[in-house]
Amino acid sequence: QVQLVESGGGVVQPGRSLRLACAASGFTFSSYGMHWVRQAPGKGLEWVAIISYDGRSKKYVDSVEGRFTISRDNSKNTLYLEMNSLRVEDTAVYYCVKGNWGTGLYFDHWGQGTRVTVSS
Amino acid sequence: SYVLTQSPSVSVAPGQTARITCGGNNIGSESVHWYLQKPGQAPVLVVYDDSHRPSGIPDRFSGSNSGNTATLTISRVEAGDEADYYCQVWDSSSAHPGVFGGGTKVTVL
Numbered sequence: 173q174v175q176l177v178e179s180g181g182g183v184v185q186p187g188r189s190l191r192l193a194c195a196a197s198g199f200t201f202s203s204y205g206m207h208w209v210r211q212a213p214g215k216g217l218e219w220v221a222i223i224s225y226d227g228r229s230k231k232y233v234d235s236v237e238g239r240f241t242i243s244r245d246n247s248k249n250t251l252y253l254e255m256n257s258l259r260v261e262d263t264a265v266y267y268c269v270k271g272n273w274g275t276g277l278y279f280d281h282w283g284q285g286t287r288v289t290v291s292s
Numbered sequence: 293s294y295v296l297t298q299s300p301s302v303s304v305a306p307g308q309t310a311r312i313t314c315g316g317n318n319i320g321s322e323s324v325h326w327y328l329q330k331p332g333q334a335p336v337l338v339v340y341d342d343s344h345r346p347s348g349i350p351d352r353f354s355g356s357n358s359g360n361t362a363t364l365t366i367s368r369v370e371a372g373d374e375a376d377y378y379c380q381v382w383d384s385s386s387a388h389p390g391v392f393g394g395g396t397k398v399t400v401l
Contacts, residue, residue, distance in 0.1 A: 207390065216326075217335065217378050219390025233388050265336060274341040276323025277382035277389075280336040
């Protein structure tokens with residue numbers, strides 16, 4: 173079965189950096205686009221970033237553009253999110269999510285999430 | 293960018309039908325997907341491509357999409373259906389294509 177296991181969350185001061193990782197198993201990782209979705213405390217879901225199956229194409233939500241970098245290592249079945257210049261408003265649970273295509277793109281498997289707290 | 297609008301809350305008695313709406317400009321021309329999220333848990337896909345159910349999702353969950361409104365319908369509501377529900381589309385023409393609605397809290401009375 174599909175498993176997505178995030179790691180790397182924690183408490184960090186504003187302006188600092190953090191790197192999240194997501195270990196994937198149970199499917200052909202190199203065949204699927206992957207995403208990060210976050211959820212601030214008490215708030216809804218917010219899509220953060222996508223990376224194509226081969227790593228060549230990436231897109232980000234406006235609020236993280238230029239600060240966050242999504243990447244992947246298909247030899248290790250691992251997805252990453254490098255987060256720089258962190259802000260208090262980046263505080264959230266970050267989910268690693270597998271994308272799939274029908275007539276539209278949807279998120280068919282989610283990790284359990286890793287919590288990031290940005291605070292001085 | 294594309295905006296999805298959901299009512300904040302819906303209340304329903306056990307055994308009745310809950311309808312959760314997701315509004316968007318000409319959303320009927322988009323593919324809409326739905327997720328449920330229980331407290332402290334990751335979201336789970338319950339309907340994709342407007343009306344298709346993933347394996348393991350009960351047929352009490354159904355979806356429709358037309359005009360400016362997509363709807364997730366939960367028939368014969370059970371206490372375990374109490375959760376937050378989110379709609380989602382992928383706006384391929386946008387530089388920031390992932391879009392979620394604000395979520396609807398379903399309360400089972």
